[in-house]
Amino acid sequence: MSTSRVRLSPEERRLQLLDLGARLFATRSVEEISIDVLAEEAGVSRGLLYHYFGGKQDFREAVIRHAVEDLVEQTAPPATGDPLERLATSVGVYVDYVIANLTGYRSLVRAAAGGSEDLRAIYEEARSALTDRIFREDSLGDHLHDDAATRLVIRGWSALVEEMVLTWAADPSVMSREALVDTLVGALPALTGVVSGDRPG
Incomplete structure (x- = not known):
């Protein structure tokens, strides 16, 4: 039939x-x-x-826009649970996504830094969406203040995550995937804590 x-x-x-x-x-x-x-x-x-x-x-x-939108969607943290555990889940998915799409992702980072205005705009939109989500999802509980200084730190942390994951992908023997995720997740409260310490009471 x-x-x-x-x-x-x-x-x-x-x-x-x-x-x-x-x-x-x-x-x-x-x-x-x-x-x-x-x-x-x-x-x-x-x-x-x-x-x-x-x-x-x-x-x-x-195609690139579709791929990065998929990245943002895939890395959405669980709706409930401890804030840092939810962040760890999100970072772990990000690591896996980069590894699964390593050639394309690495070339996108280079293209965004190398002069393609349209690709840079797509890349920056994705970076902004991931940064905004950290505040929206309250990744550090009640300790994350949404101000210019903290957003600067979060953006720097995002760049750190990207660089460490791409570097680790070239030589995963340096540390395990779990250790990488733990290091990246632990860096966020450490960095934002410095900013919080400078904030007037």
């Missing part, structure tokens, strides 16, 4: 293509993510991809 194919809406089809494109992000640099590569690997026509994304650069940016 034959089965009828489910007809996807244009938005569902576009999302499906973005999911396929995001898979390229795991093993290819930003520069290597292209309509031609996806068309060949997914067995779809280039014309279809141009129809949904307009051009090569638009396609690349859409």
Whole structure:
């Protein structure tokens, strides 16, 4: 008995293509993510991809945005539990995501630092979303003050997390994944505690 194919809406089809494109992000640099590569690997026509994304650069940016939005979604902490344990879960997922998408993620960091305004904007949006979530999720209980100084420290901590994870990925023998996560999580209250100590009573 034959089965009828489910007809996807244009938005569902576009999302499906973005999911396929995001898979390229795991093993290819930003520069290597292209309509031609996806068309060949997914067995779809280039014309279809141009129809949904307009051009090569638009396609690349859409795929990268989709990938980083997926990162933000995946690293959302559990809704309940001890604040630092929830943060540890989130950081652990981040570590696993970077390892699973190492080539693409590393090239995105380089591209964001190297002059691509559009990719830098996508990267900064993701960084801001992750920073805002630390305050929204109250990662340090009642001890995290939402002010300019603390946000500066949180942004610096985020950069520390990214750098340590990428460096660790090149040589995981330095410490275990669990030790890495514990170190990163422990650094946050240590850093924000310094700022809190400078705050007038």
